[in-house]
Amino acid sequence: MNPYAWRxxxxxxxxxxxxxxxxxxxxxxxxxxxxxxxxxxxxMSISIATNLYEARKAQAIAEARQATSSAQELFDSSxxxxxxxxxxxxxxxxxxxxxxxxxxPGETQFAILRTPGQSTAVVMTQSSxxxxxxxxxxxxxxxxVAEDDGRLYSQAISLQNGAGIDPGLVVGGVFxxxxxxxxxxxxxxxxxxxxxxxxxxxxxxxxxxLLLVGTIGLVTFLVTRLAIGPVRxxxxxxxxLAAGELDRRIPEKGEDVIATLARSFNRMAxxxxxxxxxxxxxxxxxxxxxSDVSHELRTPxxxxxxxxxxxxxxxxxxxxxxxxxxxxxxxxxxxxxxMLADLLEMSRxxxxxxxxxxxxxxxxxxxxxxxxxxxPLAEQRGCELRLVAPGGHFEAxxxxxxxxxxxxxxxxxxxxxxxxxxxxxxxxxxxDAVAIAVRDYGVGMDxxxxxRVFDRFWRADPSRQRSTGGTGLGLAIxxxxxxxxxxxxxxxxxxxxxxxxxxxxxxxxxxxxxHSPIDLPPIDAQPIDxxxxxxxxxxxxx
Amino acid sequence: xxxxxxxxxxxxxxxxMIGIVLKGEGFEPHISYDGAAALEAFDTVKPDLILxxxxxxxxxxxxxxxxxxxxxxxxxxxxxxxxxxxxxxxxLESGADDYVVKPFNPKELVARIRxxxxxxxxxxxxxxxxxxxxxxxxxHEVTRGDTSISLTPLEFDxxxxxxxxxxxxxxxxxxxxTVWGYQYKADTRLVNVxxxxxxxxxxxxxxxxxxxxxxRGVGYRAGAAR
Numbered sequence: 001m002n003p004y005a006w007r008x009x010x011x012x013x014x015x016x017x018x019x020x021x022x023x024x025x026x027x028x029x030x031x032x033x034x035x036x037x038x039x040x041x042x043x044m045s046i047s048i049a050t051n052l053y054e055a056r057k058a059q060a061i062a063e064a065r066q067a068t069s070s071a072q073e074l075f076d077s078s079x080x081x082x083x084x085x086x087x088x089x090x091x092x093x094x095x096x097x098x099x100x101x102x103x104x105p106g107e108t109q110f111a112i113l114r115t116p117g118q119s120t121a122v123v124m125t126q127s128s129x130x131x132x133x134x135x136x137x138x139x140x141x142x143x144x145v146a147e148d149d150g151r152l153y154s155q156a157i158s159l160q161n162g163a164g165i166d167p168g169l170v171v172g173g174v175f176x177x178x179x180x181x182x183x184x185x186x187x188x189x190x191x192x193x194x195x196x197x198x199x200x201x202x203x204x205x206x207x208x209x210l211l212l213v214g215t216i217g218l219v220t221f222l223v224t225r226l227a228i229g230p231v232r233x234x235x236x237x238x239x240x241l242a243a244g245e246l247d248r249r250i251p252e253k254g255e256d257v258i259a260t261l262a263r264s265f266n267r268m269a270x271x272x273x274x275x276x277x278x279x280x281x282x283x284x285x286x287x288x289x290x291s292d293v294s295h296e297l298r299t300p301x302x303x304x305x306x307x308x309x310x311x312x313x314x315x316x317x318x319x320x321x322x323x324x325x326x327x328x329x330x331x332x333x334x335x336x337x338x339m340l341a342d343l344l345e346m347s348r349x350x351x352x353x354x355x356x357x358x359x360x361x362x363x364x365x366x367x368x369x370x371x372x373x374x375x376p377l378a379e380q381r382g383c384e385l386r387l388v389a390p391g392g393h394f395e396a397x398x399x400x401x402x403x404x405x406x407x408x409x410x411x412x413x414x415x416x417x418x419x420x421x422x423x424x425x426x427x428x429x430x431x432d433a434v435a436i437a438v439r440d441y442g443v444g445m446d447x448x449x450x451x452r453v454f455d456r457f458w459r460a461d462p463s464r465q466r467s468t469g470g471t472g473l474g475l476a477i478x479x480x481x482x483x484x485x486x487x488x489x490x491x492x493x494x495x496x497x498x499x500x501x502x503x504x505x506x507x508x509x510x511x512x513x514x515h516s517p518i519d520l521p522p523i524d525a526q527p528i529d530x531x532x533x534x535x536x537x538x539x540x541x542x
Numbered sequence: 543x544x545x546x547x548x549x550x551x552x553x554x555x556x557x558x559m560i561g562i563v564l565k566g567e568g569f570e571p572h573i574s575y576d577g578a579a580a581l582e583a584f585d586t587v588k589p590d591l592i593l594x595x596x597x598x599x600x601x602x603x604x605x606x607x608x609x610x611x612x613x614x615x616x617x618x619x620x621x622x623x624x625x626x627x628x629x630x631x632x633x634l635e636s637g638a639d640d641y642v643v644k645p646f647n648p649k650e651l652v653a654r655i656r657x658x659x660x661x662x663x664x665x666x667x668x669x670x671x672x673x674x675x676x677x678x679x680x681x682h683e684v685t686r687g688d689t690s691i692s693l694t695p696l697e698f699d700x701x702x703x704x705x706x707x708x709x710x711x712x713x714x715x716x717x718x719x720t721v722w723g724y725q726y727k728a729d730t731r732l733v734n735v736x737x738x739x740x741x742x743x744x745x746x747x748x749x750x751x752x753x754x755x756x757x758r759g760v761g762y763r764a765g766a767a768r
Binding site for chain 2: 295298299300301302303304305306307309310313337340357359360395400401
């Protein structure tokens with residue numbers, strides 16, 4: 001498997017771990033119960049092994065003692081009245097005796113060895129059972145045994161058994177052969193049977209442990225499933241409710257705590273649905289009303305407009321009072337018309353009856369046109385309009401009408417609040433987004449004003465004389481226009497330092513904006529005079 | 543000669559007011575209050591231009607528009623209370639040449655009317671070719687081989703504008719200025735819809751146009767003469 005596949009597997013596992021509470025619970029339970037079972041069965045296995053071995057050893061030692069004492073008795077009783085003894089003959093008898101005593105299970109072998117370093121009149125031949133490997137009796141053991149302190153010594157050994165090795169036990173004791181000195185008797189036990197018993201016990205323990213852990217895992221799985229199942233259903237239902245499927249409910253079963261959760265959840269969903277439906281109905285009625293009113297007003301307004309304009313054209317022939325009245329009528333009808341148009345646009349947005357109709361549009365060109373359109377007003381205010389466009393020289397997929405409306409609104413506001421200082425329009429773009437910023441150096445806004453600046457019918461200063469005939473809906477509509485494109489409008493402002501409104505739009509239709517190519521607050525702590533006067537051709541738009 | 547203009551609107555006040563404005567501008571207005579009357583008046587009055595409200599009792603404006611277009615290329619300007627995209631597009635698709643959104647001002651209305659009534663721009667040549675079509679400029683006639691293709695005056699103007707400068711790529715804004723007389727950028731859907739209508743009449747295969755070619759991201763140009 002290549003490293004990439006490993007990483008994918010690792011990531012998938014990590015994701016599964018994080019996402020599944022059930023998996024986590026089962027895994028943790030299995031992990032800890034494995035540790036517990038391992039400790040318990042390990043302890044059991046060790047103590048059983050010790051007991052088995054100790055018992056076997058005790059038995060072996062008891063046998064060895066009896067064999068040693070029997071041999072000693074035999075030799076002692078075989079001394080003739082003249083004090084002589086036929087050691088070889090007695091030795092023969094002794095071997096038979098020992099063999100009969102050492103009758104514990106398994107093959108028992110023995111060796112009679114003369115303790116080295118003795119000089120006696122007679123020397124008895126050393127003897128042992130056939131096929132014994134005397135090398136298993138270590139010299140350390142022999143030294144211990146030779147000391148003859150009345151005790152028997154034992155040692156665990158390995159016995160060569162064909163191809164394999166069996167565990168064994170050697171027990172040694174001493175006896176005195178009259179005239180021939182001290183001899184050592186070693187009994188060698190093969191304890192394979194003990195090992196076999198132990199193996200069997202351990203195997204049983206292992207299987208038992210595995211079954212136990214498996215059972216615990218399964219039980220945990222079932223229990224968590226039982227407990228998490230309803231929670232999962234609740235989570236899924238809540239998710240769907242949040243996504244707008246207001247009819248979703250949790251099935252209510254039984255009387256337990258889960259059922260209580262389901263019931264209260266459903267009650268909450270019911271009341272939410274009621275409220276939402278009610279609000280939606282209300283809002284529909286209201287939107288419908290606004291839209292109807294706006295539409296119905298249009299025809300009479302057109303008539304009034306036409307009549308007003310006909311009168312206005314002839315005002316020279318009127319008396320001064322009638323002429324002024326006609327002028328007022330004319331301007332106010334204009335204002336009324338703008339308001340109605342904005343209101344209608346807003347109601348269209350509220351009703352969600354707005355569709356984006358995009359076409360490839362050069363934003364810089366569009367802004368140049370918008371600047372041209374507002375130029376007369378700017379001149380009247382003694383305010384200079386500048387365009388700085390390092391980017392944006394490409395065909396963006398936008399609805400030109402809406403973008404123009406946004407730009408004209410921002411420009412109108414900026415000129416209105418410019419206090420005769422220049423207004424700079426920035427256009428820039430990067431690979432994902434294109435941004436337009438309109439910067440003025442006029443009165444600016446404080447924090448409280450900033451908070452409300454996008455609110456409907458809100459004006460920074462109601463008493464301010466306005467030339468663009470604002471309705472107070474301009475920024476609200478601009479925000480909706482930008483959002484329709486998947487973009488956004490944000491603002492920076494400081495009292496006395498002016499404001500900067502920034503529109504950021506995604507380059508591709510359907511995507512959203514994560515960042516803007518233009519910084520906000522704008523990078524002009526620097527004086528206005530240092531700003532580039534004309535637009536800089538953009539190399540960034542290849 | 544005074545141009546006769548048929549004003550169709552169910553609101554008596556606005557119809558009369560439009561009549562007053564038109565009279566003041568030297569036109570001869572005729573007024574109808576519903577679709578059926580409008581169709582009747584169209585036959586009797588033989589107007590040079592129709593101002594048509596879209597919301598009419600009985601036969602609605604869209605239907606009236608389509609009916610008139612079946613037999614005549616008389617310029618039609620829609621009066622629409624709704625600025626809604628769908629309504630405007632439906633009106634244009636049923637054959638209206640242009641539209642004004644209520645409330646409009648008299649100057650705007652008169653300017654639109656005059657553009658549609660003005661005689662076709664005097665052309666340098668009398669005969670032009672575009673693709674496999676021949677345009678008889680003075681005779682206002684377009685022919686493919688021996689077959690004559692009937693176009694409305696607007697469609698003729700549109701085709702002529704493209705044919706006169708075969709090497710020029712026209713943006714939608716340029717066409718709006720040349721054909722519709724908009725000085726500033728208006729609704730480019732006017733161009734889109736009418737290019738579609740024109741193509742439906744002049745192209746052999748509307749899927750692969752070779753008379754009115756699309757230049758992606760820019761606009762349109764004339765197909766090469768054959």
